[in-house]
Amino acid sequence: MSTLKPGVAAASVLAGMFTLGLTDNFVPYISERGSLWQFHFVRSIMVLGLLVIIVASGFGSLRANRPMAVIGRSLFPASAMLIYFGCLSVLPIGVVVAGLFTSPLFVVLISILFQGKTVGKFRWIAVVMGFVGALMVIRPDPAALDPVAFLPIVAGLLYAIGAVATRAWCEGESTTSLTAGFFGMLGVFGLIGIFVVRGDAPEGHAGFALRSWGVLDGPMLFWFAVQAIGSLIGIALIFRGYLLGEASHVAVFEYSLLVFASFWAWVMWGQTVAPLALAGMVLIAVAGAIIALRSTEVVSPGRVPEPQQ
Structure with missing residues (x-):
């Protein structure tokens, strides 16, 4: 059994979230001229190509023990990321990330409503706290309500379903096969959108x-590649953190993405977070931390599930 290194694990997850927070702020370079569907299709091809190279080098395997289970599970996080990246073009990144990070709250509710599990008062308090925080972020003012602001929370729900499905359907599957299934499904969604979206x-x-399709020139391919490589680096650093530390403690550091994403949005695009929304983000992060520390099963709100150990 490998020795736990909590300090290195925390640093690895923080570095991964720093990377994802930066690369996600490059999406406006893509969304100005490109297509959401084109982006997912081309980026998935790039990521799958990189995964083939990684596996050919002797790391991991793309073979799934239960292919249909992996495909079924991949539908949910891929749908969540489809919404996530679509929202990045029209909403502040801090709002979008906060919505995605409601996923642990939904996991608690799913486990109670559909799996018959019981939770203590602290996790119930965390669920209420997290949803209050979500409402503070989206600010549901009837006079100025934007329904699009609720979509990141829908992404959080879909990701939560995917996390539950990962444990229920895909126990024992390798990280590389789950990652390939996730990006493969996003590529399929992108291909469908390319042919379906018209007008x-x-x-x-x-x-x-x-x-349906945007400009595909040198600069656009560059930003697609940056996203593909940045996603894999960020995910690899997060996986390394889970391998070196206790999952419940490591998960807490994933909420640093709220800070890093908002920081880079301020530096690159001048986006600021309103005080009420900032307070809501803090509530979501605290709620998620409580759930992580009080749970034996941890759900990562990152791009793919925790590594199978």
Whole structure:
């Protein structure tokens, strides 16, 4: 059994979240002229190519023990990421990340409602706290309500379902096979969107999800590659953290993505977070930390599930 290294584990997860927080802020370079569907299709091809190289080098395996289970599980986190990246073109990244990080709250509710599990008062308090925080972030003012602001929470729900499905259906599957299934499903979604989405799309970021295909020149391919490589580096660092530390403690550090994503959004795009939304993000992070520390099963709100050990 390997020796736990909590300090190195925390540093690895923080580095992974720093990387993801930075690369996700490059999406506006893509959304201005590109297509959401094109982005997922091309990036998935790049990521799968990198995974083939990694496996050919002797690391991991792409073979799934239960292919249909992996495919079924992949539907949910891939759908969550489809919404996540689509929202990045029209909402502040801090709001989008906060919505995704409601996933541990939904996992608690799913485990109670559909799996017959019981939870203590602290996790119930965390669920209420987290949803109050989510409402503070999206600010549901009837006079200025934007339904799009609720979509990141839908992404959090879908990711939670995927996390539950991972444990229920995919126990024993390798990290590389689950990662390949996830990006493969995103590539399929992208390909479907390319052929299904039709009609005139507005110029600029507002047309990101409404274009079937955008410009595919050198700069666009560069940003696709940055996203593909950045995602794999970030995920690898997070996996390393889970291998070196206790899962419940490591999961707490994933909430640093709220800080890193908002910081880079401020540096690169001048996006600021309103005080009420900032307080909501703190509540979501605290709620998630409580759930992680009080749970024997930990759900990572990152891009793919925790590594199978």
